[in-house]
Amino acid sequence: MSSQATLDAPVVIAGAGPVGLVLALELSHQGVRSILVERQPTTTTFPKMDVTNARSMELLARLGLADLVRAAGVPSQHSFDVIFASSLAGREFGRWRLPSVDEMRAEIAGCTDGSAPAEPWQRAMQADVEAVLMRRCLEDDMVDVQRPWRVTGVTQDADVVETTIVHANTGERRVLRSAYAVGCDGARSQVRASLGIEQEGAEEVATFALVHFRSRDRERLQAHGQFWHLFFATGGIVISQDEDEVWTVHSQVPPETQPGSVDPVAVVRNVCGVPVEIDEMLEHTIWRPNVLVADRYRAGRVFLAGDACHQVIPTGGYGMNTGLADAVDLGWKLAAVIDGWGGEALLDSYEAERRPVALRNRDWSFRHLSVHLQMPERADVALIDDDSDAGARHRAELGEFVAANNGENTSVGIELGYVYARSPVVASTAEDEPPELDPLVYRPTTFPGARAPHVPLADGGSILSCFSRGFTLVDHGAPDPARLLDAAAALGVPMTHVALGPDAASASVYERRLVLVRPDGHVAWRGDDAPDDCDALVAHVTGRGERVATASATAKESAA
Template structure:
């Protein structure tokens, strides 16, 4: 990689970065650092990756980011096949009536739309249904194979102490042995009860137990005759007299997750999971195996800050969401890429302190916006419950009262789509308040934190925004150029400006490549002769003119 070097460690430092937690976000951060040739120690308390399905969607932006580490094809192979739909069905129970359906495209259908449009309005990659157990297995194999990632498991992070020039992390093995790791930085990707976060002054803000209590049952069943009564689905929601129920198809084989509300104070020992499944679905579903069942409370929380000196938080350590919309892990992957390239820039000697400051300035507003969007999506279902009120028993009845109530819910869900179609939210976010985004004299806009329409992505290459995708040839997107360094994109501007910017980058040791693009649609989309795009694919600057001071421009985007 031009301009980068492997970090030379001081004699009293074990590793540049300690990462606490080897879930998807921690592994994403380790892989991002490794792409920049920066070593990390990845500490995980569990001996193996998770054996439970957990999350079920990797969204379009995360799939774009997964391309950077060469994991995309493995994730596709491990996930649900491209032919299966993402349909969401609303019913009165597995033996009742269907009263709503969100027809969502399969991966193949989305890919066909992407190929046909090629106007910047689409993502580079379709979404992917994949359970967390399969996702983690793919990412862990890549981590274990990397010479830049030292995976320590089963070791738990039990304490973190900051010092003047770094941090000391105490880790403990399963048999009680303790070891101290000295590092320049520590990243807390260790979940909702993060030890790393609790070692700082960072606290969580938002709604806690007011969001109710749920029981979640992961199970295996091949009883598709019962489960597919209304056809193949991704999610099926059921309004039952005993409460709202949802089943998620984790794969198209035999693995499912059911969630249903339970009274506050309910413990897992009080629940027989098989009977719970049958009661809440009003069916005699055949269960082959209960993988796990648990009682939990949805949260809507965001950390007060994402940085405390040498310590950073990401993923569930930084934000915890209601699962409506699938923003949890996907927001965390964005955190990991943003933080990873910035830590690497500082460790490799060319990034400045303002790059580290920009992590909080950029990612925390996105964390807040995605939390609020998840709450909005949840209210679609809670408002439906208000419509039903005490009349849920009518939904399964073949009479006028049942038909009228079902019709009201049909209209409700038809008018309030968007839970898994918020492409404006997923692709249209920007970093308007970042200290490392800059504008030129001919700039007339800058990216906003969230898109004007959460459901519709309107492509823009203004500073701070995600650089939009357009195919330059059948399998070559403009955004494939944006990975491990800055990219000076040139749509035919003054060659002297190219020479001056690249020379300034060379003088400052900032890795920057030049990509000349002769593509009229791309030029119209980016609206300027030049754009500097960051390693994470966000536009740092654009203009049709030579900057007054190329050195100042490069220094700004590098955080110097």
């Protein structure tokens, strides 16, 4: 088993949801082949996530995918407004006003201080996002899509991973040999089970009925105007999936409720408070969210990503979006190691960087859900639509509660402000203190481990477009960038020099004259001058410090 001479591919990926698809495309972007194994013959038909956040859109833009996702999503003129009302026939008592993609683009264009993302959010069903990503993978010669094949087990030794797969229709069994394997196979991950990795958190924290349907009854459904989400005082929700005819209703139901025991038409009627004409029933089920994070993200040559290692409640949109960042983080690191310029510590850094983000996002998703779970307790259904002064006061009280708890869709600090401060492959000085995270506010910084801020370049594009393959040295007038560039070249590390000059508008945003940025757009190091030991810095940020130090010592001994 130990020989790598007969590998089927450098990487095998189990699961072709959005995370597995993006991981395959990230590896391809970095020049690495993969086999993508999926048990279903087609992409999902369930809506699942309905927003791709700004950070995810930035990461997708690196891969040339942002425009494709936008084309599959809601047209750019529609707002992200969230409405709170008693029912479709009742009173509105609160609204979170959230801008459209067009409005966000205008805000971004007018922002030069680094506080804005490079890309707006995008409303799009996960089902549509998956379909777009799968088409791209099927067109990519570097991605070998195998479906419908089910992963039944993963074994490994010091050199090779063997992934056993079984065809869903014929029962044919195959064993795929690879240098690495990644489980992107969801909440019930077979890869995680094969590794014996446990999870911490809580299971089935609530029970919901989901009804996904087509309806042209917009007069009733949009009785309160255009919306993205419409929450009712009774606890139900309607989601406008495409601003046309596709909708999803969620309703909390008793914990013992089983799939097939609920009438989906009745669920829609009860949630909306009025009968809605349903043209086509697309999907309906019972679902139970978990808030779980895996104890480990890695076991030897096998890794976990996405729902296989973290499960969150959909409130806040942290599920798929957290997973996409996992895929990019792990993808470039695997490619660096496979290409020979990344070391073992680079792979270790994946868990060190991504697991704390998952823990925080898990907890904040539960916090957002608690706002909605409180609504039925606070609302007096007999009073909320009353024309009396008491009814008006009650609606005002509910409106104040809604306005005071609007972080679900405005926690830009959660989306953009996380910092890999404790990563073993970022370099900071002793006097550097990591910035304190404000979940609701993003404050641009180039502190090592942070997302490098977006600033516009002279050609109108974003500086983030420079961060894609290899490292990038952003230079605002340092006297000696060549020493660091030469050290990278000598160690075989790809590094691009972006010279902007000391008078560039981005100089104050980037805080230091030299900022070294990784392929995923996170800062690896910063300083006003190149460090004394450039070799050591390059070795550190590529995860092979010990190996390079040993080689340097050997070279010095030989010279002596």
